Amino acid sequence: PKIRIGVSIPTADHGWTGGINWWAQKAIKEWQAKDPDVTFFLVTADSPAKQVADVEDLMVKGIDALVILAHDSAPLTPIVEKVYNEGIFVVSVDRGLTKPVEHVYVAGDNPGLGRVSAEWMAKELNYKGSIVVLEGIPCVINSERVDAFNEVMKKYPNIKILDSQPAYWSTQKGLEIMENYLQKYDKIDAVWAQDDDVLKGVLQAYKESRRKDILFFLGGAGSKEIIKMVMDGDKQVRADVTYPPSMIGTGISMAVMSLRGEKLNGFYQNQIPSKIILAAELITVGNAKSYYEPDSIF
C-alpha cells in the first residue's frame, strides 16, 4: 500500500538545524530507495506560525503520517492535535508538545546534555576553578540545558561560574562574547560553549588572545569537526556531548515502520515505543571514532 509521510522541520538557521535538514533528506532518500511506495513531503519553516501553515498544507495533501520537529511546543500543539484527531500518525521529534497528541516521541536529552557536561567539567576541574558559559538562543531548550548545568554545579561550591551570556548558537557571536570574556576575566579555567558552532568561535578568540590559562573547552551536540578534534587527541578539546541531529532520521523511520506494521528489532512489543529519549552521550578520545560521520554536514 502507498504511504504518504509529511516531514515538517525548522529551516537551517544554525549548524544543528542544518544537520537536521541534512539528516531528514538523507533518511528520506534512503527510504525512497528501499521502498517506492513511500512518498515524502518535506517542508521547512522559519517560525512557528509558518510551521503551522506548513502542517496545514501537508494536511491538504492527505498524509498518513506527520513527523514534526516543532519550532516551539505550545504554538504547534493545537494544529498537531487537529492532525492527531484526524487519525494521522504523529511522530514528534526533539521539542515536545504540551498535550499528549503524538504516537511517538523521539528526542535528545536537553537536561541530560547540561548534566553530563557539568559532571564531566567538574571532574576534569577537580571540583574547583572558574568557568564561563556561552548560552544559546534564549528559549526553552537553552534554559533546560543551562538550568540542569547550574543545578549540578551548585553541588560544587569551589567551582565558580563567572559569567553566562547568550551566543545564539553562532560562531561569530561566540567569538565576540569570548573576546569580551577574555578582557573581563584575567583567569578562566574552563569554558562551556554548549554548542560546537559557538565553540569554534571561542577557540578562535582564545587563539588570538595568546593566553595560556584556560585548561579545556566543552562544546555540545557533536559536530563532526569537533569530534575529529577529540578523536585526534586535542589538548584543550577533550570531549563533546551528543545531541544528535540524526534523531530526525530516527523519527522518520519510526513513522514508516509503524505504518508498515513493523516492530523494532529486538523488541518483544508489537508497537513502536511511544517515547524514545536518546541519551546525551559523552564523546572522548576513546570512543570518538564511532561517532565520526565524515559525510555529514554537521
Add this chain to the structure above:
Amino acid sequence: MDPVAEKEIPLLEVKGISKEFSGVRVLDRVSFSLSRGEIFGIIGENGAGKSTLIKIISGIYHPTEGSLLFEGKSVTVRDAETAHKMGINLIPQEFNLIPEMTVSENIFLGKELRNRWFLDKRAMIEKTRSLLEHLRSDIAADARIESLSVAQKQMVEFAKALASESKLLILDEPTTVLTRKEIDILFEIMRQAKQSGVAMIYISHKLKEVKEICDKVMVLRDGKLISIESSEHLGVHDMATKMVGRELSQIFPPKAKPQEDTVLQVRNLSVPNCLEGVSFDLKRGEILGFAGLVGAGRTELAETLIGIRKKSAGTILLNGKEVYVKNPTRAFASGLAYLSEDRQGSGILTAFGITENITLTSLKRYSRFLLKKKEEALKAQEYVRKFDIKAASLKTRLEFFSGGNQQKVSFAKSLDSDPQIILIDEPTRGIDVQAKHEMYRFIHSLVEGGLSCVLISSEMEEVIGMSNRVVVMKEGRITGILTGDQINEEEIMFYATGLKGVA
C-alpha cells in the same frame, strides 16, 4: 568652414514639431529658425505649449513628430546631457537646484571642473564668485541653496546657465521673481552674450520686457504657431491681442472702497533674524499692498501671520481680539488664508488632482463621517469654470499642468476655506495677461464682497494698480506706509532702498 557661410546657416531650425501627451496634442507642427546672436521671444497664454517646446529642444521631452536641425545638421536630442554637450542650456520655469548643496556645487552640477580624478573645488568656487560678481549678486559661493530666497535662487540659476559655454541659452520665465534692478542686470548680461554670438530663447508673460529685449517674437496659441514678427513692429498691445485672439480691456479694475472697521491689527511683530517690530492695520474690504526688494521679509511676515514661523514678540488682533496662531490650522480656522509664492514647494500637491488640491485646506467642510466627494467635485468644477482652468479632467495630476494653471488651482485652494482675510504672495507669478486680468478682477470682486487682502508682490505695477495703501518693507522692518498720491514707483523705491523712511 567659411565664416560667411557659417553665418548664413541658422543655429537652430525647428521643423514641424508636434507633441502629444497621452493623446492630447499640446504642440501642433511648430516651425521656426534661430540665428546666432539672436534673442527670440516666445509668448502665449498659460498652457500654450511654450515650456513643452523648449523642453523638446533641450532634450527633456521627445517630439511626437518633427525634427530639429542644429548648426545645419539634423540632430536627435536624446537627453539633457546631449543638449549640454551641443551647447544648449536651459533655465527652466520651475527651480532646478539641489537644496542641500551649495551655490557652487549647484552651478557646476553635471559639468564639474576636475584636475585629473578629483574635483577642483577651489577653481569652481573661484569661478562661481566671478560669475556671481558678474551678476552683481552678493550671494556667497558656499551658501546652501535652501538658505536662499526665491530671487537669490533665480540668480543662481542664471549663473548655472552662464557657467557652461552656451551656443543656445533658453530662459523660461526668468524674471518673474526679479526686481527691476535685477532685470536690468540680466538684460545687460543677455546683451553681452548676444554680442559674443550666443542665441537665446526668451519666454515671458511680461510683454514689455519681451519687446525690450527680443529681436523676434513668436506667438503660440493652443499649441499652434500664430505669428513670428520682428519686435520692432509689434506693440505690447498687439502681442496681448494675438495671444488671446481678441481685444483686451483695461487691466486693473477700479480700486475698491475699504470699509471703516479694522479686521487685522499687527503690533510690534518680531521674529529673530527675519522681522523686527512690524505694525500695521488692515481694514475690511481693503487691499493692502506690500512692496520691497528681494529679502525684505514680506513672505516671512505672511508665514508668521499664519503660524508657520514662531513670533518672538508682538501681538496679532483679529476683529479687535487677540489671537494666538500656534499653527496654520489655527490660523485658517480663525479666518486667514495664504496663497504661497512657492507654488510647487508649498502651494499644491503635484501628485494630486484638481479636486483634492482645492479642498485640501477646507476638507473639514466636506466631511461628516465620510467625505462628500460629490460636493467636492461640484465645488472644484465651479472653480474650474470661474478661473478657466485648463485640464483634461478633475483627476489629472497637477504635475502635468502648465505653470499658470497650477497657480489658478493654488488660488482656488486658498479661497475655498472662505477666509475673511487673504494673504496673497506673488499671485501673478508666471501667469499670462489674460489670466492676470481675471485674477485682478477676481481679487477685486472678493474685496467688494467684504474680504480683506494683503497683497505681496514684486511687480510694482500690480501693487500700485491694486492697492488702497502700500506698505514698504526693508530688511524685516516697515519703512513706510504710503497712501493716495504717494503710491508711485519712485516713492516706493525710495522707501524700499532706505533713502526715505525709518531705517
Add this chain to the structure above:
Amino acid sequence: MTIKLLLSKIRRIDFEKYGPLFALAILFIISAIASPYFIKTRNLLNILRQVSYTGIIGLGMTFVIISGGIDLSVGSMTALVGGIMILTLNHFGGGVSAILMVLLVGILLGAGAGALNGIIITKGRVAPFIVTLGTMAVYRSLTLYISNAGEFRSNSNLYPELGMGAFLEIPNPVWIFFLLAILCSIILNYTKFGRYVRAVGSNDKVATYSGIRVDRVRFLTYVLVGVMVAVSALLLSSRLNSISSSNAAVNYELDAIAAVIIGGTAMSGGSGTVFGTVIGAIILGIVNNMLNMLGISPYLQGTVKGLVIIGAVLIQKKKKRS
C-alpha cells in the same frame, strides 16, 4: 481623438489599480496548473487564514507607508502584545469576560506601542526606519524578559475558539482580515484622515501650508498600525493558544511591508491602496503554499520567494508603463 483618450484613460486606471490583481491572476493560474491540490477549497481557505495575520498588520502598514514612513517594529510588537494578552487572559481566568479584557488590554497596548513609535518619530524628528529598528529590538527584548525567554501559554479552552473557529465555513481570521480591509479602505478613501495621510506622504511642506497637522497625522498612522498589530496578536495568540517570546511573529515586518509594496503602494509615499495590500498578502501566501505543494528544495525556497516578490512588482511596473 476622444476614443484614444478614453482608451488611454482606461489603460492608466486599469493598471494602477488592478496591476496587483493582474499579478495575482497570473500566479493563480500557474499554481492551479502546477499543483492539483492548489484549488481545493480547504487549501485556498488555508492560504487566506495563513496570510491574515501579516495581512492585517499590512493594512495598517499601508497607511504608514503612504504617509512616507515605515514600521519595522510590528513583528516584535505582535509578540509583546500577544504575550501580555495571554498573561491577561490567565490573570482573569480564561472566560468570556477575560477575553474581553484581553481585547481591551491588547488594543490599548498596541495603540500605546504604536504611539511610542509615533512620538519619537514626530517629536524627535528621527527617521522612522531607525526609530522602529530600535523599538523592534526593545519590544522583542521586553517580551523575552517578561517570559524569561520562554513561552506565554494559556490554559483557556475558550480562547483558541476565537482563532481556530470558522463562520460559514470561512475561518474567523479571514473574516476579520476582510472586514478590517473594507474598513481601512473606507478610512483611506472616504475620510479626512485618509486624504491627509496621502497629502502628508506626497509633500509634507504643502500639507503644512494647507493647515494639516502633519505630525498628528503621522503619529496617528503609527497608532493605527499598533491597533492592527493588536488584532493580529489576538488572532495569532488565540490560534496558537500561546506566544513564544523568541519566535513569535519574527519577520512579520518584512512580510507586511512586502505585501504593501507588492500591492502597488510606493515606498516613497503619497499613494497606494488598501485593496492592493490585500492582494499583495495573498500573493505572498500563494507563493509560500506553492513552495510546499510543489516540494521545492527547502534550500531553494528562498530563491523562488525572492524572485516572486520582485517579479510581482516588476509585472505591475511593466504593465503600467506600456
Add this chain to the structure above:
Amino acid sequence: MTIKLLLSKIRRIDFEKYGPLFALAILFIISAIASPYFIKTRNLLNILRQVSYTGIIGLGMTFVIISGGIDLSVGSMTALVGGIMILTLNHFGGGVSAILMVLLVGILLGAGAGALNGIIITKGRVAPFIVTLGTMAVYRSLTLYISNAGEFRSNSNLYPELGMGAFLEIPNPVWIFFLLAILCSIILNYTKFGRYVRAVGSNDKVATYSGIRVDRVRFLTYVLVGVMVAVSALLLSSRLNSISSSNAAVNYELDAIAAVIIGGTAMSGGSGTVFGTVIGAIILGIVNNMLNMLGISPYLQGTVKGLVIIGAVLIQKKKKRS
C-alpha cells in the same frame, strides 16, 4: 550681523559634522566610568575589529543611502560571496596565488551581486527596499543550496593569517576598515561620482535636468556596496577560515544601516558623511561590548541596544536644532 552669521555657520557645521562624534564621546565617557575593562587597549582594539566587518559594508551603504536607496541584501550577500571565496580557495590549493584568486573572484562576485540589485532597481524601477528584500532571500538561499546548509571550510594555513594578523599591533581588518573609510570619504567628497550621488539622492529630477545619468549613478552605488561586501566577506571568512551558510553575516544589513544612520546620514538621502558612518559603527560596537562587560540581563540587552540607537540619533538632532 556678520558675526552672527559666522557664529550660526560655525554652529551648523559643528553639529552636522561632529554630532555623531559628540554622541560617541558621551558614550565613551560613560563606558569608561561604568567598566574598568573598557579602556584597555586590547578591549578597544577588539571593539574596532568587531565593528570592521559591518563597518566596511556600512561605508558602501553610506553611498546607497545618500543616493536615496537601501540595500537589505548585504548580509546574505556576504555569506554567499564568503562561501564561494572559500570554495575558490580550496580549489586553487590555499597558497598565495589562491588567495589572490579569492580576492579577484570575490570582488567580481560582490560587484556582480550588487550590479544585479542595481539593474533591477534602475531598469525595473522597483523600490530598492523590495528588490533587496527579494535578493536577501535569494542570496541566502543560494548559499544554503551550494553548501547543503552546511559550512564552507578551508584547510589553508595561510588564509587565516589575513583576517587574524595585525600590523603595528592593530588588527588587519581595522587597517582595512580605516583605509577604505578614507578612500570612500575621498570618493564622496572629491569626485564627480560622489557629488552625483548626493545630487541624485536629493532630487533626481534636477539631477536629470543637469545631465547626470541618474540610473548609472544609482547602479554604481549598489556595485560599490557589493565590492565592500566582498572585502568584508574576505576578512570574515579568513578570520574564521570558514563560512556557515545559515549563520554567517545574519543581520549585517541592520547593523550596517544603523551605523550609517547613527552617523548622521539622512534616510531620505541627499546628504551624509563617510566619517559619520565610521563613528556610527564604533558606537554600535561599544554598546555591544558594554552590554557584555556589564553583564546586563541577556534578555534586556535588546532594550538597551534599541534605546542607544534611537538615543544616538536623538542627541544629534537636538544639538543640530539648538
